[in-house]
Amino acid sequence: MKEVYLAGGCFWGMQAYFDLRNGIEKTVVGYANGNTENPTYQQVCANTTGFAETLYIKYDENEMPLNKLLDEFWKAIDPTLLNRQGGDTGTQYRTGIYYVDGEDLKIINKSLEKEALKYSKPIVTEVLPLKNFYEAEEYHQKYLEKNPGGYCHIDLGL
Template sequence: MQTFVLAGGCFWCLDAVYRTLNGVSDVVSGYTGGTVANPSYELVCTGTTNHAEAVAVTFDETVIPADIILDAFFTLHDPRQLNRQGADIGTQYRSAMFYSDDEQKAVFEAAIARADDIWGGGVVTTLEPLGEFYRAEEYHQDFFAKNPGQGYCLAVALPKVNKVRKAFGEYVRAA
């Protein structure tokens, strides 16, 4: 099992996408990359802590390759938008990959290079060393499944889930 910590806008979208993929055993929404211990959602939203909304994705590489996890990441958000995704604006919504060691950093660098080719350049995704990862409040965990009729889920998360399902259909869990 391996865990990647990734940030690409609101963590609800990343959480929703990764929960649909075979081989993913756990997805935890949380905060990392900041300067305040045990931050709350409200504090992170102020943009003063430097935390990113992120997910810790744990997966089995014998079922789903690491490259697919990372290519899905670059499919579900626009890595060319600095400190934002759509209407979500601020450093907490940055595109970032948090590496735990040099091997993971190299894997992430290769994924960024692939994404830069696919997106035609301009990828602003940062590579940051993984510091403390703080689990977000319980209501953020599996938010999409708990709130399928919520406006943000319908307008923003669902199209991202569908885009990844289409692009990586062979890795999508049976309904």
């Protein structure tokens, strides 16, 4: 099993979207690459912690290789929007790929270069090693399963 952390705007939609994909073993929503310990949702939304709403993904690379997983990621976001996805704005809604395995960087960069050819504007999705990740509060986990019809900026039918 492999792991990657993806920031794609509101983490509720990201989790629902990736939970529908084959080869995804586990997802957890949380906060990545910020500057404080154990942030709360309110602190993250205040834009003072530096965290991005992020989805932890544990995946089977035989069933869903990283390049295919990233293809799914690009479908779900607009990588040219800075600190915004859908109707959500703020630094916590930036897009990012945070890796734990340095060998994944080559695949990530190749995927980003391929995606960049589709846009006239530059891609602003950050690609960084994972600095830290804190699991979000329980009420955020599987939010759209618990709240059918809840807000989602991603077309789950993609």
